Amino acid sequence: MSKFNKKKVFLIMMLMSTLMVMSSSKWLSIWMGMEINMMTTIPFLFKNKSKELSQKIMIYFLIQAMGSIIMLTMILIKNFNWNMSLINILMTLSMMIKLGTPPFHPWMPEMFNKMNWDIMFVMITLQKINPLIVTSQLSEQNKILTIIMITSATVGSISGINQLSLNKIMAFSSINHMAWMLMCMLTKNELWMKYFIIYSIITATLCVMFHKNLIFYTNQLNINSNNPSKIKMLLMMLNLGGLPPLPGFFLKWMTVEAMMTSGYFLIMTIMIFSSMVTLMFYMRMMYTSMMLSSMTLKFKLMDSSKYFYSMIMVNIIMPIMILI
Template identity: 45%
Template sequence: MKKDMKNKILVLTLMIISMIIMLSSTNWFSMWMSVEINLISFITFLKINSNKLMMEKCMIYFLTQSLGSMIFLTSILISKLSVISFNTLNLTLFMSMMLKLGMSPFHIWMPEMMNKLSWNKMIIAITLQKINPMMIMSMMTHKSTLILMLITLSTITGAIMGINQTSMTKIMAFSSINHLGWMTLCMMNLNNLWTKYLLIYSMITTLFCITLNSMNMFYINQMFLNKMIISKILMSILMLNMAGLPPMPGFLIKWMTIESMLSLNNQIIPLVMTMSSIIILLFYMRMMSIIMLNSTITPKWKLQMMSNKKMKLLITMNLCTPLLMLI
């Protein structure tokens, strides 16, 4: 157990080092190197306490990320020969990062890789693993019509494909695809709004995954919290936050994104993305209805309950998240 903990700390340290390298990079090659360090460290993290199913997920992740890195590096080498134009290079690099992040239409691998992943590994996959590719994307100009269409497609795909899912890990994967579209849209004004969005999203998602891990929940039909009023309130606050309902931070950051797009005289894309958020709200409200309305059902499995101190801490953290927007 102690050895596994030491390995996890070492791997997380390598991930942080790769992010520092990305922040201090001045050329494409050092950026590529930081992405590769991050890839190897995350695969090592997945292999800790792994089984046969986890090895398959490691292979899916490795092949997909290697393909994205190969496209990224090949585009840079070709650009040095002045064979392709700047706009073509920009589009190719942008799509290679979309493949790494799992954005639509390159999203097929992401839900399958994250399905039945442990919540601790899920937190790393949908928060820290987004930082390096999004830093590279923020350094490009992306106001072309094709890129705007791909961003809109990502939000629609994440919303629609998450409706009929019963696995919480798959729902989180499709919700991540939807939020990736919003974060990429924040880059349209060439400001740092996407960093605020990523920070708020990471905090909300981490709290949600920690709570589900503590309650040992992986499927929607496990959301029967019998005679646990505090747990129901906690889960309801978390889901309202994830769904982006006012006055939660998830709503306020989307509001800021829509305002930034309206300043560019673009009304159609914010309208479509707002409609996709309503669909996201649909399947989170479905989970809330199961929690709040099924109070008399006695589950046939034994859930791992949290201690009162841990429950109070999680509730306090969730109630304090709206204060982040004031800061």
């Protein structure tokens, strides 16, 4: 069996384990689905034999195993009818370890550094579905989520400012967006699914663009100056940052509206300011390559590949269909 076919098999098993978690009604079966998901992810990550990749996979395995042990322990303790609020808090913290939200985040940017963009996309989107589903079931009257949201919004925005690696920037961007998804859970529990779907579409488009142009660092955005899809890349960056009138803005608008209805005014202010910081470093990444003084081809909106044009249309039309 070729490497490509093996990769497809593990990806299908990953998706099947996610469906298992989504359809399970028992905590133990949810835990089992998450373990299957973790064990199928490790061969998916192992593309070639290298010391650096082996170290990253070992870090990923240990972190995920730690979260799974805490979750399994809390599931077993539930049967003894102990303090249920404390059990819910500890189960939530185990999911935060798996998601890589602050203060459990240092492993994630380092692991994602220099990672291939196709694997990167799977790690920051598909691998977050299972912990988010569990967290949404624990979100009612969960006091710890507000603290995690504030730390995720601030750390995700401030830590991404001085980064040169696009992988790390996308990782910190994921941490910042995680705060918005958690807020959606606290206010309107079904809203986080819409947010996650649209965030995944935008991230997929960016990862495909970076993968096609072999871009891993911010200075490479300038080196690849003959790339006619720079306008599209800028559009996706602004979309991810939530600049109006792009679909990413409507997501944050709906979340802010839900926060105002629920009375989370202080957290709303912090998250809006953190979103402005993330938008700043998105724009700074594309600023030099879009300067008019640079002798590059910038305003050719369509290139020979219709694939990218269709992806841009999906990013504009698909979110509107989901949000209606």
